[in-house]
Amino acid sequence: MNFEFATTTRIVFGRGKLASVGDIASEFGKSALIVTGKSLNRLGPLREQLNKAEIASTIYSIDGEPKIQHIRDGVERAKSGQCASVIAFGGGSPIDCGKAISAMLTNPGDVLDYLEVIGKGQKLTQQAAPFIAIPTTSGTGAEVTKNAVLNSPTHRVKASLRSVWMLPRVAIVDPELTVGLPKEITATTGMDALTQLIEPYTCCRTNPLTDAICRDGIPRAAGSLKRAFEYGDDIDAREQMAMASLFGGLALANSGLGAVHGVAAPIGGMFDAPHGAVCAALLPHVMSANCRALQERFSESEALGRYREISCWLVGNDTATVKDGLAKVQELAAELEIPKLGSFGIKESDVPVIVEKAGAASSMKANPLPLTEDELTQILTAAV
Secondary structure: OOOOOOOOOEEEEOOOHHHHHHHHHHOOOOEEEEEEOOOOOOOHHHHHHHHHOOOEEEEEEOOOOOEHHHHHHHHHHHHHOOOOEEEEEEOHHHHHHHHHHHHHHHOOOOHHHOOOOOOOOOOOOOOOOOEEEEEOOOOOOHHHOOEEEEEEOOOOEEEEEEOHHHOOOEEEEOHHHHOOOOHHHHHHHHHHHHHHHHHHHHOOOOOHHHHHHHHHHHHHHHHHHHHHHHOOOOHHHHHHHHHHHHHHHHHHHHOOOOHHHHHHHHHHHHOOOOHHHHHHHHHHHHHHHHHHHHHHHOOOOHHHHHHHHHHHHHHOOOOOOHHHHHHHHHHHHHHOOOOOHHHHOOOHHHHHHHHHHHOOOHHHHHOOOOOOHHHHHHHHHHHO
16 A cells, blocks of 8 residues: 655646636736646636736737647747746646756756656656646646657657656646537547546556546546536536546556557547547557456456446446447447547558557556567557
8 A cells, every 4th residue: 555646836726716817827927937738719718817916918829739849949949938937827848848948948958858758767857947737628637737748740659757846736627618618629638638547547557546546536537527428518527528538637647558559649649630539549449458357367366347437436336237338339430430550641541650659668568467469460450
């Protein structure tokens, strides 16, 4: 029962909590870099609150998932604007980008000096500049994690910048910011949130604290995702999904993930495919493969019992079997119109390379049991 639990210093959750950003940001100085996605039309309320607090803001917009060059450019933008803090407003991509920028504002050298796998992997020596994370989707939970996933087009791979020094000072989670999200984004980010509760609960690094978080979070996601998808302005459903996403971030950062994210990692580096959509496409097939492998090789495994618990929460019935749970996940993916991986240009001929790279992914090491190359191939073939 040895474990660590580290998270964002302060979490502010609730409807309308964006209104607190001015007072919160004032604690870190009078100038801030705002990191956001390509759509700037949603920044009005944030900038209004900062203006009220007399905080000058410099906007840095990224298109798509953060790349290494985005971090370099963002650091220069922050320095030229004399920004004392960084505020990320958006989904997981802007939050990860802002997290990395804040780290590189206070640490010497280049981002590649600290990046895992493709960089030197050095440890950060200084705490990141004050960073406030404001998610506008319910999926990644990046507002409470200590890593930033960056894409290197040169290497065709994603790698993490990771350190407890990178944990945000404040996370403002306002469910109202997710109202009206497009159905496609609601579906893929919501399935990612569900995945990031299921994998930490069944991985080989579970602990009592993250277990409690997952036991609360999985039923929230299972009971509200479809409604948030069908009725985008249902604030109750949005609130439940915001909480589930937050819980997923807390769980994955302090427990582990599994084969869904292990396979998603190389796909994200090789193809222009949104992370949430990839995880959503993989989840039903990974769950099926894990359960089958556990039944064949470790029938007494605690993880198998946990999959049965998850099945009960997914189905909403205490007598549900693992088979029922797997069918429910497949049904949910169909109802949410989750696209196949082939829609992102992935072909069966790409499967061997993805399998090879997935074997080295850090998330794969936490899967409840090692999967064979044949099993990973079957997962990918089914998802394509």
